[in-house]
Amino acid sequence: MSKGRYRLLPYQTGLLVTLVGAWQVTTQRGWVDPFFFSTPSAIGTRVAEWFVQGSIYRHLWTTTLETVLAFLTGAGLGVVFGFAFARSPILSGIFDPYLKIANALPRVVLAPIFTLWFGLGILSKVAFGVTLVFFIVFFNTYQGIREVETGLLNNARMLGATERDLVRHVLLPSAMVWILSSLHTSVGLALVGAVVGEYLGSGRGLGYIIAQAEGTFDTTGVFAGMTVLAAFTLVVDLLVTLVERRLLAWKPAAAHAERA
Amino acid sequence: MTPAEGASPALAFDAVSRHFALPGGAAYPAIEGVSFAVGLGEFLAIVGPTGCGKSTILSLAAGLLRPTSGRILTFSAPLEKINRHAAYLFQQDVLLPWKTALENVMLGPLLHRWPPGRARDEARRWLSRVGLSGFESRFPHQLSGGMRKRVALAQSLIVGPAILLMDEPFSALDAQTRELMENDLLRLWQEDRKTIVFVTHDLEEAIALSDRVLVLAAGPATRVIGAHPVDLPRPRDVTEVRLHPGFRHIYQTIWAQLRGEVLRAYAAQGRVSATEGGA
Numbered sequence: 366m367s368k369g370r371y372r373l374l375p376y377q378t379g380l381l382v383t384l385v386g387a388w389q390v391t392t393q394r395g396w397v398d399p400f401f402f403s404t405p406s407a408i409g410t411r412v413a414e415w416f417v418q419g420s421i422y423r424h425l426w427t428t429t430l431e432t433v434l435a436f437l438t439g440a441g442l443g444v445v446f447g448f449a450f451a452r453s454p455i456l457s458g459i460f461d462p463y464l465k466i467a468n469a470l471p472r473v474v475l476a477p478i479f480t481l482w483f484g485l486g487i488l489s490k491v492a493f494g495v496t497l498v499f500f501i502v503f504f505n506t507y508q509g510i511r512e513v514e515t516g517l518l519n520n521a522r523m524l525g526a527t528e529r530d531l532v533r534h535v536l537l538p539s540a541m542v543w544i545l546s547s548l549h550t551s552v553g554l555a556l557v558g559a560v561v562g563e564y565l566g567s568g569r570g571l572g573y574i575i576a577q578a579e580g581t582f583d584t585t586g587v588f589a590g591m592t593v594l595a596a597f598t599l600v601v602d603l604l605v606t607l608v609e610r611r612l613l614a615w616k617p618a619a620a621h622a623e624r625a
Numbered sequence: 626m627t628p629a630e631g632a633s634p635a636l637a638f639d640a641v642s643r644h645f646a647l648p649g650g651a652a653y654p655a656i657e658g659v660s661f662a663v664g665l666g667e668f669l670a671i672v673g674p675t676g677c678g679k680s681t682i683l684s685l686a687a688g689l690l691r692p693t694s695g696r697i698l699t700f701s702a703p704l705e706k707i708n709r710h711a712a713y714l715f716q717q718d719v720l721l722p723w724k725t726a727l728e729n730v731m732l733g734p735l736l737h738r739w740p741p742g743r744a745r746d747e748a749r750r751w752l753s754r755v756g757l758s759g760f761e762s763r764f765p766h767q768l769s770g771g772m773r774k775r776v777a778l779a780q781s782l783i784v785g786p787a788i789l790l791m792d793e794p795f796s797a798l799d800a801q802t803r804e805l806m807e808n809d810l811l812r813l814w815q816e817d818r819k820t821i822v823f824v825t826h827d828l829e830e831a832i833a834l835s836d837r838v839l840v841l842a843a844g845p846a847t848r849v850i851g852a853h854p855v856d857l858p859r860p861r862d863v864t865e866v867r868l869h870p871g872f873r874h875i876y877q878t879i880w881a882q883l884r885g886e887v888l889r890a891y892a893a894q895g896r897v898s899a900t901e902g903g904a
Contacts (some may be wrong), residue, residue: 519689520719522707525736525784534732538723615723617766 405586411589423591427569428597431487431559435494436552440502442495444544447506448536457507468500473561480566490567494558501551502544509540545612552605556598571597633701634662635710635788636686639838641695643681655681657697657846661839663788666818670831672883673841679824680716682841683790686822687713699788711788712781716796718773720765726752726776733784751779755809761786771802775809782813788820796825807834807863813877815860830881832875833863840882843890851882 385405390402391397399407415421450457476493483489513536521535545549563572571594578586641659644652653676663669673679684690685697688708697704699711720729727748734744752761755775765773774794781789795803811834814821825831831838834857840851857871866872 469676514717514719516715516719517721519687520713520715521721521732521736522689523687523711523778524733525709525711529734530736534736535721538721542723614765615725615764 399584400582401584403588407585408588408592411585412592415589415593421574424570424574425593425597428556428559428563428571431490431494431562431570432552432555432601434487434491434560436498436555437460438491439495439498439555440551442546443499443502444506446499446511447503447540448532450503450508451507464500464503472496472558476562476565479562485567490559490570493562494555497554497558498551501547501554505543505547506540509543510536513539539557542613542616545609547604548609549602552601553598553611556601560594633665634698635665635700636666636697636822637662638682638685639696640697641685641692641697643678643685643690644693646872654846655844656685656763656848658848660695661852665787665820665822667837668821668823668835669837670812670825670835671838671839671841672822672828672831672879674843674883674887675826675846676890676894677841677844679826679841679849679888680792682889683713683822683824686788687711687790689713708788710786711790712783712784712786714774714777714789714791714794716792716794718765718770718777720776720780721771722765723785723832725762725764726757726768726772728778729765729776730783733780737784747783748779751783752776755779769802771798771806772845774798774806778810778813782819786819788822791821791823793825794823795830796827804863809876810834811861811863828879829867830863832857832864832872832879838875838879840879840886843886843893849881850886853879 381625388402389405392399392402450460475496479489479492483492517535517539519532521531526534559570560572563570564576565572567573571590572574575587575590575594578590579583628882636660638661643652644654647653659682671679671682674873678743681690685692685847686704686708688704688706688711699708708734709760720726727745730748730751731741731744733742734747739747748762749758752758755778757772757775757779760768760772766774768776772819777794795806798806808832821835823831823834828838838853838855839849840853841847842850853875855875857869857875
């Protein structure tokens with residue numbers, strides 16, 4: 366599989382070089398207006414400036430902090446509620462329609478309200494990210510606990526497990542499989558929450574940089590912001606893959622690939 | 626070997642019935658008025674046609690199910706919760722997939738609040754007793770079906786249960802692995818003479834392993850219709866014992882009784898699948 370991936374590497378690089386090259390040439394020759402499309406060399410220079418002058422780091426830090434806090438809070442709440450609902454049919458019965466409504470609501474509309482409630486600082490972005498992450502983790506925890514095989518539970522009971530032991534040794538690990546399999550989505554959404562929140566109103570972060578550049582018709586700044594954001598997302602995704610590989614080491618390879 | 630007369634049995638069913646609620650609200654009688662006793666250190670096999678409630682009997686003995694009526698005694702005490710004297714070897718794979726072989730075997734000891742060091746040492750010892758030294762850090766999916774059964778066996782036996790309940794434990798294994806496992810089971814049993822209740826639909830397996838074979842009627846409302854002592858010499862080898870002249874004789878006696886029930890079960894199943902599309 367990985368052999369095939371490397372086999373395609375020259376073509377992938379070729380595609381990138383061609384596209385960026387065409388962009389560079391057409392904007393440089395004036396065939397396409399660089400005011401609207403900027404040029405790859407200007408974007409590269411801008412990104413390099415940000416890192417050399419160090420102005421980008423506090424924005425990266427803010428976005429990272431918001432992402433991490435949104436993920437941890439959202440995932441924590443999702444696990445607690447998912448667990449409680451899976452174990453209590455009455456609770457899930459009462460809340461079911463409201464959860465469905467809340468989940469169906471496009472969460473972006475909440476961002477302005479959170480800005481009103483929590484201000485322009487990181488708190489409003491964390492709150493926004495939480496509403497995105499919570500439902501993913503909640504539904505996966507719920508499912509993971511509901512779908513535990515009765516055989517595993519009965520076996521643990523026969524081996525002497527109390528109800529609390531069952532939670533620790535069977536139910537939570539079983540839910541972890543589901544939660545981890547959705548880790549890429551939930552971490553990605555935490556990042557989306559942070560950036561969108563910053564974009565809509567803030568004083569710091571990658572979303573803020575993009576919004577600022579856009580406000581002054583600085584297309585180079587917008588593209589440079591997008592470039593940094595894309596690279597940042599790739600790094601986050603890579604970290605998630607590493608965590609996942611470590612925590613799901615016990616899974617057979619085929620099933621693992623299926624979930625990824 | 627026959628159980629000592631007068632000694633209290635390890636497990637006793639006294640007119641036990643168990644009904645299940647059907648989706649329509651009617652009650653399905655899985656077993657009806659089942660009575661039998663298993664002596665201390667006895668290897669009892671229970672045979673019966675498919676769907677006759679064999680697993681129900683084991684679940685009742687384990688305390689995972691409550692009887693609808695009748696009494697279950699274990700060492701003369703009525704069984705009210707999970708049977709703490711018993712270990713259960715399930716038909717399906719029930720090892721925790723996220724724990725290694727060693728951690729799976731350690732589970733029982735840790736749940737019994739043994740010190741972790743002792744649990745680990747004992748688990749290693751048990752893995753080597755079932756022939757799996759060197760496989761401690763493998764996860765279940767990295768082991769073959771037979772190896773998983775061995776881990777499950779070690780997992781059940783490590784906490785020293787007095788009674789071992791086995792629900793067609795080897796039915797999913799290939800013939801050779803199965804014979805190896807059967808011989809290993811006999812060897813382990815010979816060493817510490819636990820009380821074993823072994824449920825199977827394979828009459829040859831039942832005779833080769835056990836001291837006594839109970840025959841169940843076809844379901845629903847299964848009851849015990851026969852008990853046949855197996856007086857073949859021990860220690861046994863499951864392959865060789867099949868060639869023993871006594872083996873054929875016992876087989877024919879029990880089969881004469883079982884055959885009619887198997888046919889009844891198939892006939893009933895045919896009716897069910899014709900009307901409902903499978904039981």
